[in-house]
Amino acid sequence: MRLTLIAAAALAAHAYAGELPPRPSVADVVKASKADDWRPLDPRNTLYLELPAGRVVIELAPAFAPATIANIRVLAHEQYYDGLAIIRSQDNFVVQWGDPDEEHPRSFKSAKEKIPAEFTMPIKADPHFVKMPERDGYAPQVGHSDGFPSARDPKSGRTWLAHCYGMVGVARGEDPDSGNGAQLYVVTGQAPRQLDRNITVVGRVVSGMPLLSTLPRSAAPAGFYDKPEQRTPIKTLRLAADVPEAERSKFEVMRTESASYAKVVDAVRHRGGPWTKYSPDYVDLCNAPIPVREAK
């Protein structure tokens, strides 16, 4: 007898008083989607983080961090990250990579040491926003921008990417301009939305999250590994455009402006029976999945 959270048809003998009518699941919506509901990743906006256990694929969002992403492209092109390591894994928060050698850190070639903070952008920089009707605690408006969870404040006229699971940000010191892309982090726990508008967010992991989410946690302060052997080495970190085409991963992201994506969000907002007994009729921004699939 296998009890799942999702379904266990063998146990459905007893009807529940308040049974909800069935509704399409996310899988149903994805299955019914059309080819033009999807877009391929752009090699100029795709990073491959190659770890000993495999490849993590990151989609960059240049509309939200153009200067920082330009710098990251230079760093990747000049092989700055190769041979560095994952230096931090804090449970229910983030993993982070960078140069573990604090005494003799690797120097930059053409990349800039200082990049102006890109914590928020003018709303006009993002014409792709599709607003969710949900009220959000951290922002006046939330929704999706061309494949990324985002938020905005019409009063200030600013928009920003939201710290959901799998989002990639730029570690910085106290100076807001100190994040140059040399150290990047990925959210591996409950969405730390308090970081929104405090840090430059550059993209999202679209494949390979388990390679990061299963890394050993460090109990040292802020989850930095305190022993060199705890670190995971970075083989390479490359822009897909710098990788021969035959070696590129072929992924497609569901267009968040499509009618199919609206149905995806509806599928997690309004849940049907028989397993679900109570539909939340609400979905948190960070609980709305953004489908990714391998291109045929």
Place this chain on the structure above:
Amino acid sequence: MRLTLIAAAALAAHAYAGELPPRPSVADVVKASKADDWRPLDPRNTLYLELPAGRVVIELAPAFAPATIANIRVLAHEQYYDGLAIIRSQDNFVVQWGDPDEEHPRSFKSAKEKIPAEFTMPIKADPHFVKMPERDGYAPQVGHSDGFPSARDPKSGRTWLAHCYGMVGVARGEDPDSGNGAQLYVVTGQAPRQLDRNITVVGRVVSGMPLLSTLPRSAAPAGFYDKPEQRTPIKTLRLAADVPEAERSKFEVMRTESASYAKVVDAVRHRGGPWTKYSPDYVDLCNAPIPVREAK
């Protein structure tokens, strides 16, 4: 140069135009707390899940699931779980344990096969609720109940535990009464609050989350391991009261009714500088930490 998300004093040379005044951190509040802000775990309400890599400590919340927890105590006492396995690890969702042998499942001794659903309880069952002022998308009210994140609906007069990171629930089939405690799951990803009011929640992991959160993810449907060697064996799962006192873990949980706990929540709601540039002045229920410490 170590850039952290938290602080990097060496880089503080440049003041930021909108610098926030410093405020106490959670660590500061914990440090300033008094002995009676804490309560020890009750051995009758504490489970030890012993894995090859170490002990996971779970605090049970009998106010929210009295019949189910009574059954789990019987199962643990009669050593039902010993030698079973973690059978599921779905990225950004849950791990789950139970009997991997579907053809010849282990039978119960005195434990009950069917337990009435305890998805919600009458509000009067929980006199310890401290309401947060925050508006929540999934429930009319949220807050904390004697060490657990909880939610309630004054109109229906019902309360329930919330699916935050580390919460422990009872897997079930489609029949709402089919969750008997034989299979338990722990939230290891973004809070799946859509499960609230749909499943019986029995407690929270207070120590050892990394032993669960780092388990290999399965790409098979719903994250069930499809190869036996992927499973992690359960050495034993015992009620602390059934374990000799010398072998018990000594943990204390901050009383969520204490003034110190109100300060903890304030510390994550209103964030001070110098690292933070924008204070959210809001905190999601599942982003409010519930401090645990080893007793002296």
